[in-house]
Amino acid sequence: xxxxxxxxxxxxxxxxxxxxxxxxxxxxxxxxxxxxxxxxxxxxxxxxxxxxxxxxxxxxxxxxxxxxxxxxxxxxxxxxxxxxxxxxxxxxxxxxxxxxxxxxxxxxxxxxxxxxxxxxxxxxxxxxxxxxxxxxxxxxxxxxxxxxxxxxxxxxxxxxxxxxxxxxxxxxxxxxxxxxxxxxxxxxxxxxxxxxxxxxxxxxxxxxxxxxxxxxxxxxxxxxxxxxxxxxxxxxxxxxxxxxxxxxxxxxxxxxxxxxxxxxxxxxxxxxxxxxxxxxxxxxxxxxxxxxxxxxxxxxxxxxxxxxxxxxxxxxxxxxxxxxxxxxxxxxxxxxxxxxxxxxxxxxxxxxxxxxxxxxxxxxxxxxxxxxxxxxxxxxxxxxxxxxxxxxxxxxxxxxxxxxxxxxxxxxxxxxxxxxxxxxxxxxxxxxxxxxxxxxxxxxxxxxxxxxxxxxxxxxxxxxxxxxxxxxxxxxxxxxxxxxxxxxxxxxxxxxxxxxxxxxxxxxxxxxxxxxxxxxxxxx
Amino acid sequence: xxxxxxxxxxxxxxxxxxxxxxxxxxxxxxxxxxxxxxxxxxxxxxxxxxxxxxxxxxxxxxxx
Ligand SMILES: Cc1cc2nc3c(=O)[nH]c(=O)nc-3n(C[C@H](O)[C@H](O)[C@H](O)COP(=O)(O)OP(=O)(O)OC[C@H]3O[C@@H](n4cnc5c(N)ncnc54)[C@H](O)[C@@H]3O)c2cc1C
Numbered sequence: 234x235x236x237x238x239x240x241x242x243x244x245x246x247x248x249x250x251x252x253x254x255x256x257x258x259x260x261x262x263x264x265x266x267x268x269x270x271x272x273x274x275x276x277x278x279x280x281x282x283x284x285x286x287x288x289x290x291x292x293x294x295x296x297x298x299x300x301x302x303x304x305x306x307x308x309x310x311x312x313x314x315x316x317x318x319x320x321x322x323x324x325x326x327x328x329x330x331x332x333x334x335x336x337x338x339x340x341x342x343x344x345x346x347x348x349x350x351x352x353x354x355x356x357x358x359x360x361x362x363x364x365x366x367x368x369x370x371x372x373x374x375x376x377x378x379x380x381x382x383x384x385x386x387x388x389x390x391x392x393x394x395x396x397x398x399x400x401x402x403x404x405x406x407x408x409x410x411x412x413x414x415x416x417x418x419x420x421x422x423x424x425x426x427x428x429x430x431x432x433x434x435x436x437x438x439x440x441x442x443x444x445x446x447x448x449x450x451x452x453x454x455x456x457x458x459x460x461x462x463x464x465x466x467x468x469x470x471x472x473x474x475x476x477x478x479x480x481x482x483x484x485x486x487x488x489x490x491x492x493x494x495x496x497x498x499x500x501x502x503x504x505x506x507x508x509x510x511x512x513x514x515x516x517x518x519x520x521x522x523x524x525x526x527x528x529x530x531x532x533x534x535x536x537x538x539x540x541x542x543x544x545x546x547x548x549x550x551x552x553x554x555x556x557x558x559x560x561x562x563x564x565x566x567x568x569x570x571x572x573x574x575x576x577x578x579x580x581x582x583x584x585x586x587x588x589x590x591x592x593x594x595x596x597x598x599x600x601x602x603x604x605x606x607x608x609x610x611x612x613x614x615x616x617x618x619x620x621x622x623x624x625x626x627x628x629x630x631x632x633x634x635x636x637x638x639x640x641x642x643x644x645x646x647x648x649x650x651x652x653x654x655x656x657x658x659x660x661x662x663x664x665x666x667x668x669x670x671x672x673x674x675x676x677x678x679x680x681x682x683x684x685x686x687x688x689x690x691x692x693x694x695x696x697x698x699x700x701x702x703x704x705x706x707x708x709x710x711x712x713x714x715x716x717x718x719x720x721x722x723x724x725x726x727x728x729x730x731x732x733x734x735x736x737x738x739x740x741x742x743x744x745x746x747x748x749x750x751x752x753x754x755x756x757x
Numbered sequence: 758x759x760x761x762x763x764x765x766x767x768x769x770x771x772x773x774x775x776x777x778x779x780x781x782x783x784x785x786x787x788x789x790x791x792x793x794x795x796x797x798x799x800x801x802x803x804x805x806x807x808x809x810x811x812x813x814x815x816x817x818x819x820x821x
Contacts (some may be wrong), residue, residue: 613789620793630801 248383270417271540276567291383322640323357332525422544551638581753662717693720
């Protein structure tokens with residue numbers, strides 16, 4: 234995002250000293266301690282790897298960035314041990330409402346968690362700086378992970394066995410040798426630029442004003458979105474609750490604006506009062522103006538340099554697919570790099586490239602469609618947009634066409650090379666390449682039992698699993714129904730909780746073959 | 758192909774008349790809005806994705 238005033242200090246940490254050793258060698262270096270780099274470090278660190286995180290700033294930045302974290306991200310964060318802390322602090326919500334003009338009733342309303350009996354809600358709202366702080370705290374428990382604050386990547390030279398990195402600090406520069414470099418250095422990725430790599434896509438000709446303010450409001454924790462409200466005529470607006478009595482107000486501004494002028498407190502406050510009433514009492518948290526873009530790199534894996542998060546793909550915020558998409562990268566890459574560090578062929582990482590691109594493309598597609606609905610490109614597209622809203626107010630049929638952002642959900646990889654295609658007939662359940670569904674299990678939850686290794690979900694015994702493969706017996710009726718399982722059937726689940734294979738009547742050989750394939754081996 | 762491209766109206770002149778009457782007294786912008794409402798209502802009635810895509814291709818002047 235091109236945010237004109239990006240970040241103040243949320244939590245100061247101070248610069249890490251320049252390392253004493255001259256030639257530092259580490260298996261994995263992560264560039265950037267944004268949410269994606271930190272989560273990446275946590276995933277690899279929990280698997281026992283030594284990781285150095287190099288990050289330019291020496292503090293956790295505040296400001297207005299991500300607030301909406303999806304169920305899928307919470308599931309990932311549960312696996313990494315910080316999900317509960319996020320949920321405890323966050324504001325839980327499932328419902329979104331879309332308003333039009335001055336009509337008091339929504340023209341469209343959605344429940345993002347139609348399937349109940351799952352551990353996590355569809356979304357929580359939580360300021361990105363809290364998420365970063367929780368990740369930093371969790372990393373402090375891992376002796377193998379070191380975050381070097383105020384250490385900037387200034388040069389990279391990739392070679393056969395790794396990457397030579399030049400690091401700048403206030404106390405002088407030094408060199409570090411990395412087996413692998415994961416570039417989580419954000420949408421302007423200096424590493425991408427240093428390597429001369431592409432970042433193709435579109436810029437949308439619109440500006441949005443974000444006012445994060447503190448206010449005592451007892452409106453429900455729902456996402457409220459307006460098209461053409463009286464307080465921002467002809468444009469859109471958004472109102473969303475965050476923890477600490479902070480609310481996010483988001484106003485569409487149009488393309489030809491004077492940014493400096495727009496950001497003046499008096500101007501922002503005019504918008505706030507127009508929305509919430511002339512006498513509303515509020516406190517400023519942060520005001521910013523941003524434009525948005527949808528872009529991605531052609532490839533995310535470049536030899537020993539791997540891109541994840543905003544450095545690899547960028548979306549508009551409507552749909553909350555930025556950071557949530559970045560966490561999906563982490564989830565996908567962590568176990569694969571773990572296997573490669575343990576001796577597996579680096580070819581496995583090609584499946585990260587493929588699957589993360591499927592995710593990025595779906596996120597870009599959805600956020601592009603939303604943005605085109607919000608910011609019609611021509612008179613005729615505006616006429617259609619307004620016709621949809623008008624019809625939605627009168628007739629149910631038009632409501633699903635209203636697009637104020639299609640919110641982030643887990644994305645399937647139907648053509649993944651790691652999946653074993655079905656050999657049995659399945660009417661329901663979860664197809665190979667799709668994320669496992671949560672369900673109550675024993676005293677806890679199914680996803681909680683999956684952990685971060687391959688597992689076999691079994692109904693009523695059946696085939697013996699190959700050695701080293703943990704099995705989980707499914708007994709709850711809800712779980713059996715959700716997976717379409719009957720006695721004797723089984724699912725092979727990947728460490729990132731995606732289905733690798735499933736059978737009505739598996740045998741040990743089939744399971745072993747599917748497992749080898751899911752780990753990048755030859756399927757035969 | 759499921760899109761009907763052969764005559765299918767019992768009263769073509771009468772229906773055409775109603776279509777033009779819909780736009781009487783409207784300026785260009787209003788007409789555009791009403792057309793959009795009509796198109797959206799009709800495509801929902803059709804429902805079938807392939808049929809709608811064929812109709813879009815016909816409207817664009819392309820071959821189906
Ligand atoms: C207004 C707004 C609202 C948003 N809302 C949502 C939302 O609700 N949900 C959602 O999922 N996403 C949202 N996003 C997107 C989300 O903020 C980003 O996707 C997320 O920050 C990406 O994380 P990242 O770690 O990839 O990159 P960043 O957060 O940009 O982190 C990159 C890090 O790399 C560091 N760095 C850069 N260069 C170097 C270098 N040379 N050496 C060392 N370190 C370097 C930077 O200092 C930074 O710490 C929103 C974004 C905006 C602007």
